Amino acid sequence: MLQSVRSFLNRPIAEEFSFRNHVKLAWQGGLYVFVFTSLLSGSFSHLDRLMMTALVSVGVVGVVLLANVLIPKLVPAFYNEDRWTVGRHIPHVLLVLFLISCSNQLILSLLNVSRPSFGQMYFSVTVIGFFPIMLGVFVAEQRRLKRNLAHAQTLNEFVSQRAETAVTVAATPTVSVIQGQEFVQSSPIVLTSENGKERLSLQPDQLLYIESVGNYVDVHWLNLAQPQKTVLRSTLKEIADTLSNYPQFFRSHRAFLVNLKAVSQTEGNARGYQLTITGAEVKIPVSRSYLEAFDQRMTLPPLIGGPALS
Secondary structure, three states, X not given: OHXXXXXXXXXXOOOOOOHHHXXXXXXXXXXXXXXXXXXXXXXHHOHHHHHHHHHHHHHXXXXXXXXXXXXXXXXXXXXXXXXXXXXXXXXXXXXXXXXXXXXXXXHHHHOOOOOOOHHHHHHHHHHHHHHHHHHHHHHHXXXXXXXXXXXXXXXXXXXXXXXXXXXXXXXXXXXXXXXXXXXXXXXXXXXXXXXXXXXXXXXXXXXEEEEEEOOEEEEEEEEOOEEEEEEEOOOHHHHHHHOOOOOOEXXXXXXXXXXXXXXXXXEEOOOOEEEEEOOOOOEEEEOHHHHHHHHHXXXXXXXXXXXXXX
16 A cells, blocks of 8 residues: 555656746646636625635735746746656645645735635635646546557657668768778767866767756767767756757757667657667667657658757
């Protein structure tokens, strides 16, 4: 039983922390409170009650927006979109409901009308609001999951087509002639550390993915088909600038750059995608903010041009 509860609380859920989404949730919450309270108290037949309900609902909009925008800025480590779980979402919801109760008490006090004790208010607000909020989160999560699973299946068809195209291209390499001598065009990537003392020179197809780890980046690459890792003191932005002329590289996440040619499979989940990379053991995430750009890049013709990174 305890293990089941722990698994449920550690279950990752997809929550969008954008300001636009916060505004939408705030107005939805205010509308829900207005309609529910009006129907429950019969406010629609009494103008004074209707105005009071409207003021309370406006207070809900303001409090929800303030809580969802300001609090995550004060505690950014807790409000990490990539690590958001049921166990984090529940206390956040309870905190929002607590603040709504405070707002309700303040508005009713200013209107000089009778009101329940704060404990009764918080209990009523929690009963009315907690389960609809959690239900809405899970419904939205299932909708995103269904969408991402379907898109991942479509993307895998394009991955297979790219693999077939890559075999054909490999059989007919690009050749240039200079002063009567033929050579296969090759433009190596040179990655350097911030101080310029460490350098790593690779062919584009050797580079699998790059992960940002604090003030360093882990460069994962292939050496004669054997996976290697080189640590450089640099930022992902600096690496992205270096790779800007190589169209096969794509920023899939705030902490990852990936070689799209190395993608062998795409899996969908509620948060986005998980990429299987040929030659790598870990799966690379594609976060929600990069989904649309990733879909566009993977459904383009084989990587022969266009912008390198998104």
